[in-house]
Amino acid sequence: MKPLIAIISSPWSEAVSTGRAHIRRIIEAGGLPAVFSAEIEPENIVEIVDGILLIEGPDVHPRFYGEDPSPSLRNVDVLRDEFEIELVKLAVDANIPVLGVGRGMHVINVALGGTLYQDLYDIPKAIKHDWSFETTRPEQKLHTVRIKADSRLYSILKETLNVEGTNEAWTWVNSFHHQAVKRVGEGLRQVAFAVDGLIEAIEGKEGFIIGVQWQPEHLPEMLPLYKALIEASIKKHEETDEMKRREIEAEIREELAREQGENHHSSETSDSLPDTTQT
Numbered sequence: 001m002k003p004l005i006a007i008i009s010s011p012w013s014e015a016v017s018t019g020r021a022h023i024r025r026i027i028e029a030g031g032l033p034a035v036f037s038a039e040i041e042p043e044n045i046v047e048i049v050d051g052i053l054l055i056e057g058p059d060v061h062p063r064f065y066g067e068d069p070s071p072s073l074r075n076v077d078v079l080r081d082e083f084e085i086e087l088v089k090l091a092v093d094a095n096i097p098v099l100g101v102g103r104g105m106h107v108i109n110v111a112l113g114g115t116l117y118q119d120l121y122d123i124p125k126a127i128k129h130d131w132s133f134e135t136t137r138p139e140q141k142l143h144t145v146r147i148k149a150d151s152r153l154y155s156i157l158k159e160t161l162n163v164e165g166t167n168e169a170w171t172w173v174n175s176f177h178h179q180a181v182k183r184v185g186e187g188l189r190q191v192a193f194a195v196d197g198l199i200e201a202i203e204g205k206e207g208f209i210i211g212v213q214w215q216p217e218h219l220p221e222m223l224p225l226y227k228a229l230i231e232a233s234i235k236k237h238e239e240t241d242e243m244k245r246r247e248i249e250a251e252i253r254e255e256l257a258r259e260q261g262e263n264h265h266s267s268e269t270s271d272s273l274p275d276t277t278q279t
Contacts (some may be wrong), residue, residue: 002032003233008084009035009057021217022055022101029226031233038258042087050240051097051233054084054104056215058177065115072119074178092187097232099225102177105211109202112160113186120178120198127196129213130168132179138218141172145200145214151191152203153210156228160221171221173200173214180213208232209265 007019007027019035026033033053036045045052058075062068084104087109091098100108106116120126131142146168147154147161154161154169161169181199184190188209191260192201200213210227216222 001028001235003230003237005033005051005053005229005233006045006049006137007033007055008038008080008087009055019055022053025217025223025226026053026230029223029230030168031226031230037084038077040081042083042090043085046090046094046096047224049096050237051229052087052091052099053137053229054098054100054107056104056176058103058108059118060103060106060116062116062118065110067115067118070118070122071123072178088112091208092204092209095207095236097229097236098210099208099229100211101217102213102215105202105213106181108128108177109181109185109188109211112187114181114185114188115183117180117182120180123196123198125196126198127194129175129180129198131174131187133176133178133262135177138176138215139173140174141219142175143173143194145172145173145192145194146170146194147201151189151192151201152208152228153201153212153225156210156224157222160224174218175213176215177202177213182209185258204278 007022007026009019022052023033057080059073059076060071061076061078061081062073064081084107088098088108090110098108110116117123120129127143135269147157147170149166149168156168157171161171163169181190181202184202186200187205188202190199190201191203192199192212196198202211203209210225212225216225
């Protein structure tokens with residue numbers, strides 16, 4: 001059975017078109033994608049999906065990491081922020097695999113207590129990261145990222161990386177963002193960096209939680225990232241099925257024990273009934 005992967009989008013953002021490349025990648029990787037609106041209760045999604053893909057979108061409002069809006073802040077969607085942040089928290093508690101792309105990486109970080117740079121040009125010596133989809137083909141490689149060799153991300157992408165020494169490797173990626181991770185959230189670690197030191201990927205210290213700053217859906221060599229999400233989701237699905245099977249078996253054993261106890265009690269009561277035969 002193919003794992004069900006939730007893709008989240010705003011109800012007014014043309015969800016199918018914004019997520020179409022991700023949908024193709026999920027299918028190619030062996031999963032069953034389903035686009036959900038931020039108007040649904042996050043608890044309902046966590047109950048039925050095997051994995052979650054958080055995709056690109058508007059800026060995360062800084063109120064969610066304790067800051068006021070900067071003049072550089074662009075479009076926001078507070079409803080979607082609230083929804084996705086709660087969804088990440090629930091998914092982490094339920095050990096559901098989560099992959100965040102672009103904004104999705106920012107949501108993961110903020111949900112777990114991290115902060116963001118509201119605009120990259122607040123950072124001295126930052127290179128250009130905010131290329132536009134309208135003027136730049138998304139399959140173009142625009143800058144390099146270095147990936148730590150002791151990371152899950154490295155183990156996923158190692159066949160496509162340029163390896164230097166034993167500590168890290170590098171690859172070329174596209175780039176379409178003007179915000180970035182500042183302080184890493186609780187339970188996360190930074191595992192990839194641009195040449196200017198900007199954090200380009202984070203991952204959970206436990207479970208399958210990965211966020212990347214680039215857009216892997218437009219880079220064929222990044223398909224292993226989607227396959228890793230699918231594999232982790234299959235494992236989660238199997239673990240859930242096994243847990244349900246054990247719960248059912250336990251309920252059956254309890255019911256049988258209860259019935260045996262009742263039958264035994266009934267038998268003892270019958271044996272001890274007084275003899276009322278008249279002579």
